[in-house]
Amino acid sequence: MTSNLHATPEKGFTLVELVAVIVILGVLAAIAIPRFIDFADEAQSASINAIAGSYKAGVDQVRAYWLAKGSPGPSLNLIKLPLAQAGGDLSVNVFGWPADTRGVSLTLNSTNDCLDVWRAVLEIGAPSVAATAAADFTALYLGGNSCRYTYSANTAKSIxxxxxxGQVTVNF
Structure with a gap:
């Protein structure tokens, strides 16, 4: 009986092959990681654009309601809101744009008014807003009946x- 035993060569990778694979993976990672970072920034920008679009839609709805009422001029508590949404009814200025929800002002003239308008025109559950950076957005009255809402996670981005x-703009 003859036995056919002969040694089979060992299978595996050489050191050169392993180093080549590691180098290739390193190059791919160096190319891919910045692209993923760009995607995150683009996603953040798209999200802020969507929030600004919702805000603009809410502001336009307020103005449309004011126009449908016959453009009655500045009006305190013109639009009834759920107390949980904004803390009071929405007042509008002489142009029919949102002013506040505390029934004290017919013009948008303070950071509190900026907070009021954000909460009134966006749905419950929208990104949070506060006068400090303790929320998703920080509200600031700019003067001249204008507000800026700065994104807390990236202060270079704002609405x-x-x-x-009634103009709503996004700043990056």
Whole structure:
């Protein structure tokens, strides 16, 4: 009986092959990681654009309601809101744009008014807003009946509202 036993060569990777694979993976990672970072920034920008679009839609709905009422001029507590949403009914300025929800002002003229308008025109559950950085957005009255809402996670990004014209702009 003959036995056919001969040694089979060992299978595996050489050191050169392993180093080549590691180098290739390193190059791919160096190319891919910045692209993923860009995607995160683009996603953040898209999210802020969507929030600004919702804000603008809410502001436009307030103005449309004011126009449907016959453009009655500045009006305290014109639009009834759920107490949980904004803390009071929404007042509008002479142009029919949102002013406040505390029934004290017919113009948008303080950071509190900026907070009021954000909470009134966006749905319950929208990103939070506060006068400090303890929320998703920080509200600031700019003067001239304008507000800026700065994104707390990236202060280079903000939404601005002008209650003289109803214009909502996004700043990056």
């Amino acid at each position: 601005q509202f002008d209650s003289n014209t």
